[in-house]
Amino acid sequence: MSTLKRLTQAASATALALAATTAFAETTTLRIQTHFSQETLSGQMAAEFIEDVTAMSNGEIQIEMFYASSVVKSAETFDAAATGILDCDMTGGSYQTGKNPAFQFAGDLNGAYANPYQQYAWLLHGGGYDAMNELYNAYDMQFVGWWIPGPESLSSTRPISGVADLEGWKFRSPPGVITMIFERLGASPVVMDFNEIFTALETGIIDGADAANLTNNIGLGLYDIAEHTNYPGFHSMPADHLACRKDAWDAMPAHHQAILTVGMQALGLKNTSINEVRNAENSVVLAEQGLNMYQWSEEDMATYRAAVQSAWTEFSTTPESEALLGSHLAFLRSIGAME
Numbered sequence: 001m002s003t004l005k006r007l008t009q010a011a012s013a014t015a016l017a018l019a020a021t022t023a024f025a026e027t028t029t030l031r032i033q034t035h036f037s038q039e040t041l042s043g044q045m046a047a048e049f050i051e052d053v054t055a056m057s058n059g060e061i062q063i064e065m066f067y068a069s070s071v072v073k074s075a076e077t078f079d080a081a082a083t084g085i086l087d088c089d090m091t092g093g094s095y096q097t098g099k100n101p102a103f104q105f106a107g108d109l110n111g112a113y114a115n116p117y118q119q120y121a122w123l124l125h126g127g128g129y130d131a132m133n134e135l136y137n138a139y140d141m142q143f144v145g146w147w148i149p150g151p152e153s154l155s156s157t158r159p160i161s162g163v164a165d166l167e168g169w170k171f172r173s174p175p176g177v178i179t180m181i182f183e184r185l186g187a188s189p190v191v192m193d194f195n196e197i198f199t200a201l202e203t204g205i206i207d208g209a210d211a212a213n214l215t216n217n218i219g220l221g222l223y224d225i226a227e228h229t230n231y232p233g234f235h236s237m238p239a240d241h242l243a244c245r246k247d248a249w250d251a252m253p254a255h256h257q258a259i260l261t262v263g264m265q266a267l268g269l270k271n272t273s274i275n276e277v278r279n280a281e282n283s284v285v286l287a288e289q290g291l292n293m294y295q296w297s298e299e300d301m302a303t304y305r306a307a308v309q310s311a312w313t314e315f316s317t318t319p320e321s322e323a324l325l326g327s328h329l330a331f332l333r334s335i336g337a338m339e
Contacts, residue, residue, distance in 0.1 A: 145264025156208030
């Protein structure tokens, strides 16, 4: 047999093998909801995540994203994914504290971590993935990853320069331990859906909001109404998650699971770093526009931290919450970030 004929046969066999691989490529189709609108920076980052996953999977993973909680309310996204209305939840664990207070420590420790990178370190190097999925799997969900915009800034129609200003301050709050903390500081938290904030602020139902960081607050239009904020933020640093229904996750081929996991890690880094840049840039612009920006004194911060640690202890009422909080605290102590 001539060399040319052998090469031709080999090329034909390779082509057939590639065609067969393409014909039988495994596909994963996911319906995901996020509470962020497409106009916010976080919404734009979610769209970029989809592009990355599609490219890395060569189109094998197809994602239909529902923005601004357009299918169900933000707090209902987790259940909608678990029951098959959606496939994945891209909101945050702290919305599920009514199921188990442990979800508070799956989303926001309210000042325990100094920055998002420290919190990612627990997830990547402190046993975080296993600790999270001990909780999530019990509710038929798989935790895939975090994307953390960074410390949030409160928005308000009245001054919030320190603890004294919180007396009687009626504000939108997410569910969870944050309501307990601010009640102890004299405020009146009102739990409401993320997408009800603007109207409630505009109509005076609330005086302010615990919504997002400086940049996402701009995207929500809150500073069109609220003339007061705090920056840098301190009170909250929620970690938004990607969590998928367990049977949908288990049905994926291993390389799809790896792509989604690594895709979330990439999203986390890009999201955190771009928010850090944009917040710094926007703080200059907002100050020039006359927004009142406050940084609390060390005395006020000490009062806040005392309220936080007291609330953690009271809020942690289940074995799961004790275990998850304990894992965070053990890691923080191991790196010298907490006594």
